Amino acid sequence: xxxxxxxxxxxKKRDLSATPEPEGDDNKTSxxxxxxxxxxxxxxxxxxxxxxVNGVLKSWAVPKGPSTDPDVKRLAMPTEDHPLEYAGxxxxxxxxxxxxxxxxxxxxxxYRNLRHDxxxxxxxxxxxxxxxxxxxxxxxxxxxxxxxxxxxNLGGKESWLLKKMKDDMxxxxxxxxxxxxxxxxxxxxxxEIAGEKGDKKE
Ligand code: MN
Numbered sequence: 001x002x003x004x005x006x007x008x009x010x011x012k013k014r015d016l017s018a019t020p021e022p023e024g025d026d027n028k029t030s031x032x033x034x035x036x037x038x039x040x041x042x043x044x045x046x047x048x049x050x051x052x053v054n055g056v057l058k059s060w061a062v063p064k065g066p067s068t069d070p071d072v073k074r075l076a077m078p079t080e081d082h083p084l085e086y087a088g089x090x091x092x093x094x095x096x097x098x099x100x101x102x103x104x105x106x107x108x109x110x111y112r113n114l115r116h117d118x119x120x121x122x123x124x125x126x127x128x129x130x131x132x133x134x135x136x137x138x139x140x141x142x143x144x145x146x147x148x149x150x151x152x153n154l155g156g157k158e159s160w161l162l163k164k165m166k167d168d169m170x171x172x173x174x175x176x177x178x179x180x181x182x183x184x185x186x187x188x189x190x191x192e193i194a195g196e197k198g199d200k201k202e
Contacts, residue, residue, distance in 0.1 A: 006056045009080035013098045020091045024083020035111040035138055036087040037066065039181075041190050042101035047177070049149075049162065050082060051111060051136065053125040057082040062162055065106075065177035066143060070170045076149060076160040090185055090193055102194045105185035107176075109140035135165070141184040142176045145169025 004026040016023045034052040039045070040061075047065040050057035060076035067074055087108065093099045114135040115123040128134045132151030138144060146165030151158065164170050182189050 006054075006081045007083055010082055013080065015097060019093050019097050021089060021093060022083055022085035024085055033111050033113075034084065034087050034108070035136070035140065036108040037062075037106045037140075037143070038086075038089070039065075039104040039106040039190065040099065040101060041104075041194070042093075042099050047106060048079065049076060050087065051125070051134075052084060052087070053129065055084065057084060057086055058125075058129060060149065060160055060162070066147070066162060066164070068143070068164055068170060068174040068176060069172035070164045070166045071172065073161045073163045076162040078158060078160060088185070090183060090188075091196065092194055102190050104183045104188070104190055104193055107140040107142040107184045109138065109143075111139065112137040114146060132160075142180050 007024050007026065010024065014021060032052060034050075034057070036050050036057070038048040038050070040048050044063065047062045048059055049062050049066065050059045052058075059079045059082050061079050062074050062076045064074050088105065089103055090105050092102050113122060113125055113128070114137055115128050115133070117123055123131075125134070134149040135146060136149075137146050145167045146169070147162060148165055149160050149162050151160050153159065183193070186193075
């Protein structure tokens, strides 16, 4: 799907003249593989997990945030595609607007698609998403190693589960959501971001 169509829901939900969030460029054709996890202090604190796929950020809201323990599954609710520019967004969405609250770049980096078929051909990220099984290697500042995201339909509603894969980077004793709460981009806490001045778009 072209980025323009894919970002329709994102734009419909927002008054982009009144929130500092990026509008997004439909012609972005980055071949990169960005991942970002944004800590979002909205009505309920959650972590927005986003993967760059075909020029947009595929997104899931993870209420409890990611775990580094392969025995822990975390609920991940799909949300609308976001523009690539969103990956760098840290700031405050004003009261009365969709997602009102503070957004922090909690972790960011690049990812690698780990899925291959029996002949060892890569299964595209798009196919992985359509089939409801994603396996990626994250190379972030806080999270590293394999993660799997699997679609399950709990109670008839589309939901996914995020889980650390069993590899050398798995560590049940780590709990970065609580021990590394600050921004991977600026080192700021949620309170410091919330207190920033002049965060309006020019
Ligand atoms: Mn959110």
